[in-house]
Amino acid sequence: MEEKWTTEVREKTEKHPCYCDTAHKYARMHIPVAPKCNIQCNYCNRKYDCLNESRPGVTSEVLKPEEALEKYKAVKEKLENLMVVGIAGPGDALANFQETKKSIELIKKHDPNVTFCLSTNGLMLPEYADEIHHLGITHITVTINAIDPKIAAKIYSKICYKDKIYTGEEAGKLLIEKQLVGLKLMQEKGIVCKVNMVMIKGVNDHHIEKVVKKVRELGVYMSNIMPLIPAKGSKFEDMKLVSNGELNALRKKCSIDLKQMYHCRQCRADAIGILGEDVSLDFRKGACGHKMDQPTTQQEYTIAIASKTGRLIDQHFGHVKEFFIYKYSNDRVEFIEKRLVDQYCRGEEDCEDTETKIEKIMKVLGDCNLVLCLRIGNAPRKNLEANNIHIVEIYEEIEKGILKAVRELKAVS
Known part of the structure; x- marks a missing residue:
C-alpha cells in the first residue's frame, strides 16, 4: 500500500475483510441506520427491503443510533474477531449523515479500536469530506457505475440534490462530477477508497474498463465489479444476468490497471460475521430463545x-x-x-x-x-x-x- 496511508490505516486495511482477501478470519458488522436514499437506481426497489433477501439495500430492521450501539455491544460480546463496523444502508450513509455520524460517535466512544467504513453513492461526498475525516472513518466505498452521463442516464431514474430533482444526462453528469471530486478529496485526506461497479449486461459492461482507469488516476485502492442482482419491481427486474465467466473475464482485464476484489458477497445492509457466513439472523430482534411454531401438516x-x-x-x-x-x-x-x-x-x-x-x-x-x-x-x-x-x-x-x-x-x- 502507498505511503500516503498511515501505519494505523495500513494495519486496519489488513484486517478489513472487504479490502483484504487474506482477512477472511475477521468479522464485520453492518449497522442499518441509513434508510433514506438520494438517488433512484434502475436496479433497486426500495420498497422491497425485507427479511427474505440477501443483497445490498435490504435489512430486517432500521436502527436508531442508540440501538446500533446496543446491538454492537451484543455482537462484540459473541464475536471476538469483530473488527469493522460499516454503514451500507439500507439507503445511503451520507443521505442520512446525522444518523450515521451519531452512530459512529457512540460506538467509537465505547470501542475506540474499531474500524469504521462507509458505503455511498458519492453524491454528498464532497460536502461531508471534512466531517468524514474528523470522525476517524478510514475506509470509503463509492459505487460508480459510469463516467459517461449518457450511460449513467440509463442506470439512474432520478437524483435528488439540494431539494432539486435531476433526471437523464443532467442527473448523470451531476452525480459523476460529485463522485470524482469526492474520491479526490478522500485520497487527499488519506482515506482508503474502494469503488464498486454493478455490471449490467448491455448497459455498462462495455464501459467499466474506462471507469476503472479513471478511478485509478484518482488513487483508488481497489475496485469491485459486481454482477447485477435485479430487484423485484425494479426497472431492471428482467435484465439478463451476467455469468460468472463474463464477470471474472472483465475483472481479469481490469486487474491490469487496478487491484480487483474477487471475494465480494454483495451483503445485506445488516450483515454480520465473516464474509460468506452471515450470522445476522442470530441477532435479529426476538432471535434469542425464539421457538418457531411448527406446521401441523403431515405431508412429505x-x-x-x-x-x-x-x-x-x-x-x-x-x-x-x-x-x-x-x-x-x-x-x-x-x-x-x-x-x-x-x-x-x-x-x-x-x-x-x-x-x-x-x-x-x-x-x-x-x-x-x-x-x-x-x-x-x-x-x-x-x-x-x-x-x-x-x-x-x-x-x-x-x-x-x-x-x-x-x-x-x-x-x-
Whole structure:
C-alpha cells in the first residue's frame, strides 16, 4: 500500500475483510441506520427491503443510533474477531449523515479500536469530506457505475440534490462530477477508497474498463465489479444476468490497471460475521430463545436448497453448482445429501453436450417437489412449475426456511 496511508490505516486495511482477501478470519458488522436514499437506481426497489433477501439495500430492521450501539455491544460480546463496523444502508450513509455520524460517535466512544467504513453513492461526498475525516472513518466505498452521463442516464431514474430533482444526462453528469471530486478529496485526506461497479449486461459492461482507469488516476485502492442482482419491481427486474465467466473475464482485464476484489458477497445492509457466513439472523430482534411454531401438516416433501454456505438459503437459483437436499416429514427436517448439477450425467446417452443447464438441473431435481432459493428467474421458474415443483424465494437459515415454506404451502393448499 502507498505511503500516503498511515501505519494505523495500513494495519486496519489488513484486517478489513472487504479490502483484504487474506482477512477472511475477521468479522464485520453492518449497522442499518441509513434508510433514506438520494438517488433512484434502475436496479433497486426500495420498497422491497425485507427479511427474505440477501443483497445490498435490504435489512430486517432500521436502527436508531442508540440501538446500533446496543446491538454492537451484543455482537462484540459473541464475536471476538469483530473488527469493522460499516454503514451500507439500507439507503445511503451520507443521505442520512446525522444518523450515521451519531452512530459512529457512540460506538467509537465505547470501542475506540474499531474500524469504521462507509458505503455511498458519492453524491454528498464532497460536502461531508471534512466531517468524514474528523470522525476517524478510514475506509470509503463509492459505487460508480459510469463516467459517461449518457450511460449513467440509463442506470439512474432520478437524483435528488439540494431539494432539486435531476433526471437523464443532467442527473448523470451531476452525480459523476460529485463522485470524482469526492474520491479526490478522500485520497487527499488519506482515506482508503474502494469503488464498486454493478455490471449490467448491455448497459455498462462495455464501459467499466474506462471507469476503472479513471478511478485509478484518482488513487483508488481497489475496485469491485459486481454482477447485477435485479430487484423485484425494479426497472431492471428482467435484465439478463451476467455469468460468472463474463464477470471474472472483465475483472481479469481490469486487474491490469487496478487491484480487483474477487471475494465480494454483495451483503445485506445488516450483515454480520465473516464474509460468506452471515450470522445476522442470530441477532435479529426476538432471535434469542425464539421457538418457531411448527406446521401441523403431515405431508412429505423432498426439498432442494440453493445455498452457498450449507447453513443459509442464500444463493440465486441460476448460480447453483450443487443443491443441498432435505426431507420434510411429520414435522421433522432431515438433511439427505448434496447433488451436483451434473451429477446425473452418466455418459453420452444420458447427457449430451447440447443439453442445457436447466435440463441437467431438472434431472437432479426429478424427485423434488419443493425448491428454496434466494431468487429465481422467470424461465427456470416456469420449467420447475411445469414439473409440479413449488418454488419459494427466501433468505433464512435452512431448517427455519423449510418450516416457513411448508407453512406457506399449507396456507395456499
